[in-house]
Amino acid sequence: MLFNQQRTPFDLRFRLGPFPVTVNPLFWLGMALLGQSAFQAGFEIGLLWIACGFISILWHELGHAVTMRHYGSPARIELFAFGGLAIPAYQQPSAVRRLLIAAAGPLAGFLLLGLVWGSDQLIAWADQNPYLGVLYTFLFLINLIWSLFNLLPIWPLDGSHILREGLVLGRERQPDLRTQQVSLGVAGFLGVVGLIVNFGPPDLRRQIFTEWPSWFRWVIPGVMMTIFLFLFAYQSYEMMKQLRRPRIYDEDRLPWERR
Numbered sequence: 001m002l003f004n005q006q007r008t009p010f011d012l013r014f015r016l017g018p019f020p021v022t023v024n025p026l027f028w029l030g031m032a033l034l035g036q037s038a039f040q041a042g043f044e045i046g047l048l049w050i051a052c053g054f055i056s057i058l059w060h061e062l063g064h065a066v067t068m069r070h071y072g073s074p075a076r077i078e079l080f081a082f083g084g085l086a087i088p089a090y091q092q093p094s095a096v097r098r099l100l101i102a103a104a105g106p107l108a109g110f111l112l113l114g115l116v117w118g119s120d121q122l123i124a125w126a127d128q129n130p131y132l133g134v135l136y137t138f139l140f141l142i143n144l145i146w147s148l149f150n151l152l153p154i155w156p157l158d159g160s161h162i163l164r165e166g167l168v169l170g171r172e173r174q175p176d177l178r179t180q181q182v183s184l185g186v187a188g189f190l191g192v193v194g195l196i197v198n199f200g201p202p203d204l205r206r207q208i209f210t211e212w213p214s215w216f217r218w219v220i221p222g223v224m225m226t227i228f229l230f231l232f233a234y235q236s237y238e239m240m241k242q243l244r245r246p247r248i249y250d251e252d253r254l255p256w257e258r259r
């Protein structure tokens, strides 16, 4: 798949309550790459960005892990370049539970966003000094964007798991194939948007960044995200091919037909 989950001597390992956590060294590199503009504003601002990304992504995975444990399965957390995973010891047999586990990550993100915003409304801590202001902005933006991004129905993001379990509950006969079709469509569409905006006519780019509402800047995929979207689309395409293939197991063949 996309992510490197191999053990390295540089892994950071610790326990967060009942959950073992492993942080791959590429996680820090990925966060630094995503925070290039923060580092341009100052080295300590860059480090603050990495700290906020670490807290937010760990918190997101903790949302999944706590829900898995609530439904009786131990879980561990892994952070690696550009993301993380909460891995249960057992898969849940119920689609409702699997749906709630998938939704718990983005929900945890929105909860942290609410805590950051709400506490500042109460005691105005973000105005106390410039670093706290930066901390507020980073925590707010990372949790908002990471939660919304993860809700996209693109495999393997949380949104695609929510979609798959929703299809199972709606008695769709091929939930896996439908999920990959939606994933291919959404990732492909957003990838093409990213391609046009980043590499298309310079006039269009200028127009978007000066005339369109400023929140478009956060929605339009950058160069790195565009590459990721095409990787996601390709992955879904490959999975669709596998799911379409008629399943003939070796045990179903006559002995001389077996490979």
Ligand SMILES: [Zn+2]
Pocket: 060, 061, 064, 105, 106, 150, 158
């Ligand atoms: Zn998640």
